[in-house]
Amino acid sequence: MPLDTTSHKVPVARSAADLRSAVAAWRAKDETVALVPTMGALHEGHLSLVDLVRTKANRVVVSIFVNPTQFAPHEDFSAYPRTEAADAAKLEGKADLIFAPDAADMYPEGFSTTISLSGVTEPLEGQFRPTHFAGVATVVAKLILRAMPDIAIFGEKDWQQLMVIRRMVADLDIPVEILGGPIMREADGLAMSSRNVYLTPAERAAAGQLNVILKETAISISAGILIPEATKAGAAKILALGFDKLDYLEVREAASLKEFPTGRPTGPARILVAAKIGKTRLIDNMPV
Incomplete structure (x- = not known):
């Protein structure tokens, strides 16, 4: 074809x-x-990745594929926005090619291989979405092996995903450079996400404070407050905003995502959060 x-x-x-x-x-x-x-459902965060990688390669391929294997049965796979025409319009003058396969092409009849990792996949998202990273690792490996790019780029908003992909590429000796692109934020600091469209006006106002609490918690830890004490205070503030559920608010080693046993950062650290408000689950992170 x-x-x-x-x-x-x-x-x-x-x-x-x-x-x-x-x-x-x-x-x-x-x-x-x-x-x-x-x-797909591209926003300025995605486009910033395209713009960044355009400065590092002659040609840019953007794949658009809503991957069924990274969604659990109760998650929003069927409702996830699919806007190929609008996405393609946003990529004019930015991308050289769109790769938009269907599920039957990516996972043909008889497909039976899954890539699973230990360690970096187990905490945080791994606790609440135990099948998620196997789906991510498998589809990313397939996309990279199909395109065989020199560079692949992923947004830092999904920090744990970025660490998982770097681990997989290193472990499997896949010859590609993995870059992370900075988190793009709305005017109030809310991390850009395709799922933000689900938020009601009241939920959107509360969501805009999530990054503020994340930053305040990170600053308090940098000032010497123990991690458990600081994250407990931050969690209370998040729930007080009207969030229905807090999956985690934790500080971890930046690359391995291991805990700091002393309660104090002893090297590069990241504070990560996942919280649900209404029907929308939001994630964010930043360095400590």
Whole structure:
């Protein structure tokens, strides 16, 4: 199947063969390739990744695929926004190719392989979404092996995901450089997310304070307050805003996501939060 050049101004590859053919043509001209994996519903955070990686490679592929294997049965897979036409319009002048396969292409009949990691996948999101990272690792490996880019970039908002992907790439000797892109925030500091569209006006106002509490907690830890004491105070503030549930508010080693046994950071640290308000689950993080 040739590239789809009629639906959108940016060419679209629907199959692995078409993607590889396009990349091979670039490689024949000694051009470097970057991959930006997404699930679509693109916002300024996604586009910042495209802009950043454009400065580091000759060609940019943006994948758009809502990956079913990273959603648990009770999560929002069926409701997740699918806006390919709008996404393609946002990528005009930014991406060289969109890779938009369907589920049957990514997971054909008989597909039976899963990539699972230990350690970095187990805390935080791993406790509350135990099947999530196996789905992420598997689909990211497939996307990278299909495109064989020089660089792949992921947003730092999903910090644990970024650490999982770096671990997987290192462990499996996959020849790609993994970059992290800074978190893009709304004017009040709320981390940009495709799921923010689910928020009611009242929920949106409360959500805008999540990053403020995260920052205050990080500052108190930097000032010498013990991690358990600071995070307990921060958790109370989050629930007082009207959040229905706090899955975690924790400080971890930045790369390994291990706990600090002394209650004080002894190296690079990250504070991470996941909280639910209404039907929307929000995550955020920042350095300590």
